[in-house]
Amino acid sequence: MSLQIPISGAALRRGQEAQANEPRAIAARYDSALNRVVVDLANGCTLAFPPALAEGLEAASPEQLSSVEIIGCGYGLHWEELNVDLSMPGLMAGIFGTRAWMARQGGRSTAAAKAAASRANGAKGRCPRKTS
Template identity: 50%
Template sequence: MSQVTKEEEYMVFRNWDKELTEENLREQIAQAKQAWKTAEATEPRAESVQYNQSEDLIVIKLKNGAIFCFPPKLAQCLEGASPEQLADVWLPPSGSSVHWESLDVDFGIPELVAGIFGTKSWMAELGRKGGQAISSSKSAAARKNGKKGGRPKKNISVNS
C-alpha cells in the first residue's frame, strides 16, 4: 500500500477551503437551495418523455409546452439501443433529466435542448461525420465545379 504525500493530500482536498462546521453546512445548504430555485425558474424542465418507435425519435414535452425531440442515433450510448431499451425511459419528479436504467444512461434536459448529446469527443465525432455527408446536390455541385477547373480562385487585390 503506497503512502500519500502531503502534496498529494493537498491536491485531493484543495477544494475544502473551510473547516466543516454546523454553520458552514447550513450556509452550503442555503446556497444549494438557492441554486436549485434559480435552475427551476430558468432552465428547461421536462413534463414527459417517450420513445416514438415509428418515427425513431425520443420525444420530450417540456413544462413550458414546447416539445423537443431527437433521433437516438445522435445521443452517446443510445445509438445501438433496441426499441425496448429506448422505450424504458423515465423522468425524475424535477423533470431536470432523462434516464435509461437498462442502458445506464442519463442526460440533462438543458444539455439536450442545447444540442449536447454526449461528451466533447462524441460531439466532435458527430461533427466529423456530418461534414462527410453526401447528397445528390453536393455531388452535382462538386462535378460542376470540377468541370470549371475546381473551386474558383480568390481574387486578391493589392493596394499600393
C-alpha cells in the first residue's frame, strides 16, 4: 500500500524554483594532489575547498575523504564513516560547519605579523593605546 501525500501548487513551485536556482551537486570527489574536495554543480560551475576548513573533515585521511557521497538530490554531501554532512547552499555561502565551529574558526589566524603583535601586546598586559 502506498501513501499519497498531496502537494500544494505553491509547494511544487517553491521546489521547482529551488531546483532551478540553488546549487546542486552532480559529482563530488577528493583530489589528493590538490588536497581539495571538488564538487561539480548542475549549472556547470565547480566548487573546491580544502577539507581543513570543514567541520569533521579537518583530521580525515585521504581514504576517508574519498568516500564522499551526494545526498538529497544534490543539495548535500555526506561522508558515512566520518558521520559528516555538509549542505551545498551552506558551502556556497562559505558555511563549513555549525555556528559554534564557524565562530571558533573566525578568531584563528596564522599570520606572523598578527601573532607577533599579539605577543607584544600581551607582554604589555593590555592593548596598545591609539595614537592620532
